Amino acid sequence: MISFLDFVNKNQLIQICRVIFYHFCQLVLKNKNKSKLLLILNKVDTIAIHNELKKKNRIMFQTARIFLNRFSLSSFRTLRRNSATKTRRKLTETTEKNGIREIILNDPRTRHSLSMDMMAELYNEITRNLENEALRVIVLSSTGPVFSAGHNLKEISDVGPEKSRKIFDRLLSIIKAIQKAPVPVIAKVDGLVTGAGCQLIASCDMVICSERSSFRLATADIGIFASTPAVAITRVMPRMKSFHMLFTGLPLNSSDAYIAGLVSCVARKNDLDNEVALICENISNKSRIVMQIGKQFFYKQLEMDIWDAYMLAEEVLVKNLKMNDAQEGLESFFEKRSPKWTNS
Incomplete structure (x- = not known):
């Protein structure tokens, strides 16, 4: 039996895969009957493939047919998926x-x-x-x-x-x-x-x-x-x-x-x-934990009416004052020095 490897080198195989992947992937997935797919390929032979591969059209197209005949539809899907994974760019x-x-x-x-x-x-x-x-x-x-x-x-x-x-x-x-x-x-x-x-x-x-x-x-x-x-x-x-x-x-x-x-x-x-x-x-110069509780409070109070928001603000402020970084911040202010945050 003829092998598609007898017809092509590595670069030609890449071209074949490109043709199949980009022009026929959707058709492959929609047409589980492989014979119908081959009829579609035969029809497109004189249209899309001819324009893309020009003089090398016939040998490439013959190889594509042999490729499809030798491999199952599930193998083709796997190859398509693996190829997409390998060539995917980081965005x-x-x-x-x-x-x-x-x-x-x-x-x-x-x-x-x-x-x-x-x-x-x-x-x-x-x-x-x-x-x-x-x-x-x-x-x-x-x-x-x-x-x-x-x-x-x-x-x-x-x-x-x-x-x-x-x-x-x-x-x-x-x-x-x-x-x-x-x-x-x-x-x-x-x-x-x-x-x-x-x-x-x-x-x-x-x-x-x-x-x-x-x-x-x-x-x-x-x-x-x-x-x-x-x-x-x-x-x-x-x-x-x-x-x-x-x-x-x-x-x-x-x-x-x-x-x-x-x-x-x-x-x-x-x-x-x-x-x-x-x-x-x-x-960055501020306490990370203070920035975190501040951000949480900011978005939560937006969803409240004004008086509920004030009640929440009091709770957050009281808890904030008990934190180590709040105590350090107050001490550094009175001692006229830069605070040393512990994020606690």
Whole structure:
């Protein structure tokens, strides 16, 4: 029996796999009858394959047929899955220095879209080793002129309701992780933020942006109302400005975003790194345990009416005063020296 190895070398085999994977993976999964798949391949021979492989079309295509005949459908699925795993790029970069963990979105080909893979990496990096007392701040940033283009529209359009719900739930898990993190999470924005990217940054504890940054919710232009981003921005921006942003799709520049409360402060592009570093340094100089209970209290009291919030604040303050770091802070103040925190 003829073996496909008789026809091809390593480079040719890679080309064959690319053709099969990228042009026919969906067809393979939908057509369990292999003979039907071969008929499909025969039909496409003169169309897609001819354009892609040109002069080498026939020997490559013959090899693809032999490849399919020699291996079962389950083997093909396994090979496809293994190939995807090996070639998958890392979509984020993380640095950690002096208690500051910076998670950098790094998928410029999709304008740092929040794909399932991107969000999985973001979640893992945000939640990783949070019990480490040396960690004081988490910073989210990106490369290039776009912070994030929001959800990956191609990914959303290719799935049904159940899978799309999983996509939206994954971003919600990131937002919950940001709120529950024991340290402040800061978005460092230098460029355009759209769609669910606005939802992500509005859910951070602080947003520091450059003057050139802009923010836009324009998914209604393609027939999709920005429902989940609306939840985030209406909790940090006034109703009138939020409505204008959601229903017109017009961009919000950095100064308007600052006035509206979407960002904490605006810096010149060349000063952005220094501004974020200064904020991180100020946070890092404080007791981590005090920052943790303060953050927990901050978000909990937002859900209460004003008098219940005051009652909770009294409880938190009384417990805070009993802590070792509170006693050390008071002593250092009266003794005119820098405090030595024990995070207790």
